[in-house]
Amino acid sequence: MTQPCKKRPRLWLITLVAFLFGCYFPAVFVTPEQPDHKELSRRQLLPLLGLACLPLAPNSCDAEAIWRSLPAASIQDIQDAYPGRFVAYLTRFLLNFDSDFQELWKATKEAEVSLGNLESQEFQRNARFARFSRTVQLSLLNYPPDKSRTLLEVLLKDYGITMEAKRQICVLFSLLQGPQQQPVAELRTLLRQVENASIAQVDIVDPGAFVFKEQESNETEVANVSKVELKLPAPPGIGGISAVVFAQLRPTNGSNGSLAVDSVVVTNKGCGYAKDMSLVPKVVLPADLKMLRAPNLTVQLTRPARLARMREKEAPPDQLKSKMTNLLPPFLLPVYNAKLDRLVPDQSLPLTPDPTPPEEGRRLDEVFGTGRQVDRFRADFVFAEFDSTYGPVGISPLERERQLFPSDYFRLMASGALASVVRTILFLPVQTVKVRMQTNPDLGQRGFIPALKYVATSEPSSNLFRGIDVAVMFSATFGFFSFGIKEYLSRELVIQFPGLNELFAVILASIASVVITLFFATPWEVLTTKIMASNDRYWGFGLLKDLVAKNFLKAAQELYEEYWLLTSKELAFVTTKFLIFDSLREALLFFVPAFVEAQPLLIACLCGALAGACGAITSHPIDTLFALRTTGGGKDIPSLDKLFRGVGARVLIYSPGIALTFLVYDAAKTYLGVGGSALMQTLDLLRP
Numbered sequence: 001m002t003q004p005c006k007k008r009p010r011l012w013l014i015t016l017v018a019f020l021f022g023c024y025f026p027a028v029f030v031t032p033e034q035p036d037h038k039e040l041s042r043r044q045l046l047p048l049l050g051l052a053c054l055p056l057a058p059n060s061c062d063a064e065a066i067w068r069s070l071p072a073a074s075i076q077d078i079q080d081a082y083p084g085r086f087v088a089y090l091t092r093f094l095l096n097f098d099s100d101f102q103e104l105w106k107a108t109k110e111a112e113v114s115l116g117n118l119e120s121q122e123f124q125r126n127a128r129f130a131r132f133s134r135t136v137q138l139s140l141l142n143y144p145p146d147k148s149r150t151l152l153e154v155l156l157k158d159y160g161i162t163m164e165a166k167r168q169i170c171v172l173f174s175l176l177q178g179p180q181q182q183p184v185a186e187l188r189t190l191l192r193q194v195e196n197a198s199i200a201q202v203d204i205v206d207p208g209a210f211v212f213k214e215q216e217s218n219e220t221e222v223a224n225v226s227k228v229e230l231k232l233p234a235p236p237g238i239g240g241i242s243a244v245v246f247a248q249l250r251p252t253n254g255s256n257g258s259l260a261v262d263s264v265v266v267t268n269k270g271c272g273y274a275k276d277m278s279l280v281p282k283v284v285l286p287a288d289l290k291m292l293r294a295p296n297l298t299v300q301l302t303r304p305a306r307l308a309r310m311r312e313k314e315a316p317p318d319q320l321k322s323k324m325t326n327l328l329p330p331f332l333l334p335v336y337n338a339k340l341d342r343l344v345p346d347q348s349l350p351l352t353p354d355p356t357p358p359e360e361g362r363r364l365d366e367v368f369g370t371g372r373q374v375d376r377f378r379a380d381f382v383f384a385e386f387d388s389t390y391g392p393v394g395i396s397p398l399e400r401e402r403q404l405f406p407s408d409y410f411r412l413m414a415s416g417a418l419a420s421v422v423r424t425i426l427f428l429p430v431q432t433v434k435v436r437m438q439t440n441p442d443l444g445q446r447g448f449i450p451a452l453k454y455v456a457t458s459e460p461s462s463n464l465f466r467g468i469d470v471a472v473m474f475s476a477t478f479g480f481f482s483f484g485i486k487e488y489l490s491r492e493l494v495i496q497f498p499g500l501n502e503l504f505a506v507i508l509a510s511i512a513s514v515v516i517t518l519f520f521a522t523p524w525e526v527l528t529t530k531i532m533a534s535n536d537r538y539w540g541f542g543l544l545k546d547l548v549a550k551n552f553l554k555a556a557q558e559l560y561e562e563y564w565l566l567t568s569k570e571l572a573f574v575t576t577k578f579l580i581f582d583s584l585r586e587a588l589l590f591f592v593p594a595f596v597e598a599q600p601l602l603i604a605c606l607c608g609a610l611a612g613a614c615g616a617i618t619s620h621p622i623d624t625l626f627a628l629r630t631t632g633g634g635k636d637i638p639s640l641d642k643l644f645r646g647v648g649a650r651v652l653i654y655s656p657g658i659a660l661t662f663l664v665y666d667a668a669k670t671y672l673g674v675g676g677s678a679l680m681q682t683l684d685l686l687r688p
């Protein structure tokens with residue numbers, strides 16, 4: 001590992017030069033058109049499963065075939081159209097019938113972060129199932145309520161080879177209970193194929209009454225009429241065969257020449273019948289027989305036939321518990337309700353409405369019990385919906401970032417520059433007082449508030465904004481390069497070294513961005529400090545012009561003399577900030593994961609403010625040394641109390657200042673089309 005690391009600075013410089021060159025193309029704000037590509041099948045998904053763990057795909061064509069940006073439809077509309085039980089059952093269906101989906105399940109287990117003994121294995125499985133359910137739910141955005149027929153066609157095309165899969169699809173769509181949600185006609189046709197029922201028996205409710213047309217018929221003629229044919233409606237199922245049924249007649253007691261149905265014989269049970277059809281037998285009378293009262297017969301159907309499968313369904317992976325993959329048994333089928341004009345689940349299935357918060361809490365109590373309070377506590381935040389019959393629906397889909405182009409990075413750099421400039425202008429008076437406290441012993445002995453009050457009352461108010469020109473130049477330069485380089489390298493490092501820890505990759509990228517960025521920004525920071533520490537000048541560009549006019553080489557040496565000291569200060573700040581930020585976010589992710597994932601910007605601001613304060617305190621001694629050495633305050637290291645003069649002002653700059661930077665940066669990225677939601681893509685499990 002030592003030899004490659006020595007070559008990295010050269011690689012970073014080459015990458016930076018090529019990156020800056022790419023940013024100067026005319027169509028800098030236009031994303032290049034992606035080449036045409038053929039849609040990948042599900043079987044081609046397996047070699048690309050590793051993409052789920054990477055923030056950037058090496059081939060945009062392959063990525064776009066599987067991952068896609070979310071449509072603009074409201075997720076609330078999808079939740080209303082497809083209830084939690086439907087989403088969870090569809091997830092189970094995919095885990096049973098899609099081998100690629102199962103492979104993805106196993107692949108994501110390796111990529112997930114486990115909190116060890118704080119989470120039970122069952123909870124981890126539940127949480128992973130909830131994540132997959134959320135991914136399925138987001139995939140349903142392609143199929144709004146008016147396109148549920150298209151969803152049915154997609155499922156039948158991909159999985160409708162076996163009769164068992166067709167049966168489960170019927171069960172799945174029966175869970176849609178809203179008006180006009182089900183493609184009823186198509187489902188009834190499919191249900192009749194799946195049922196493929198036969199005539200089990202015919203029960204006699206009323207035997208009816210028959211007589212001969214010739215009243216003078218004798219008992220011998222009556223005895224010769226032993227049976228009549230019962231004609232049933234043609235079976236609606238594909239390939240149906242009509243049953244052959246006969247009714248045995250017998251003379252009635254006490255009635256001269258009258259007959260009644262004694263029994264019904266099914267000689268051929270037939271196939272292709274369904275429960276939703278009218279099965280009233282029609283009596284086929286001989287020419288000499290007359291029916292006085294029609295018999296009342298009830299037809300009983302067999303359970304759905306288990307046809308031979310064309311191929312066995314894939315076995316779910318061992319990591320899945322049975323309750324995660326269990327689908328309804330083969331003797332349970334939905335039925336068509338003529339009054340409601342839709343399919344309804346089997347009456348033996350306990351179907352409750354979507355759980356209300358109290359009902360959901362009660363079910364969580366039943367599932368996790370009293371012995372797993374940590375799991376129970378986290379489940380309140382992790383699972384948006386939890387149904388003990390169908391499973392949880394989570395809030396963390398399988399997402400990754402789309403491939404970024406030079407124009408995307410340029411917009412990120414512009415957003416970073418804007419965020420840094422806004423923070424600098426807003427906190428410039430605080431920075432001026434900080435520098436004055438660090439370089440002026442009399443002012444440094446005061447606290448921040450007394451020092452600010454003294455400068456504001458004893459000097460012109462414009463002194464608080466001295467050096468604003470070079471300060472803005474420093475912040476714009478620093479924000480432009482540091483944000484862009486960090487965004488690029490943090491992604492590139494994870495691609496080149498897949499096993500690299502994400503936090504470590506971000507810290508390495510930040511270190512590299514600081515080293516490179518300060519090469520362009522150091523002169524502006526030196527000029528800013530010089531102007532703020534003295535009362536001689538107001539504009540920094542005037543000082544720069546005078547220094548260059550006297551001696552260009554000496555000016556360059558003076559402006560870059562403290563490059564490494566300034567670099568050390570920024571590195572100390574960046575390292576501390578990211579370590580604290582990641583630790584705080586992980587702690588919040590454990591205790592309130594739903595809030596962290598639902599409000600990422602708010603959490604970033606909160607954690608960034610606390611991390612910025614810690615980073616400011618850690619790096620403040622170096623900042624004081626930089627201010628003293630830049631203004632000629634001596635080469636000796638001052639005492640500890642002098643090193644921390646102005647630390648309150650610096651905490652104020654880098655605590656709410658970092659939060660403000662996050663807000664402005666996010667707003668600018670969103671406005672320029674490179675915000676978090678614009679870059680994220682979700683795994684498209686249903687592949688429209």
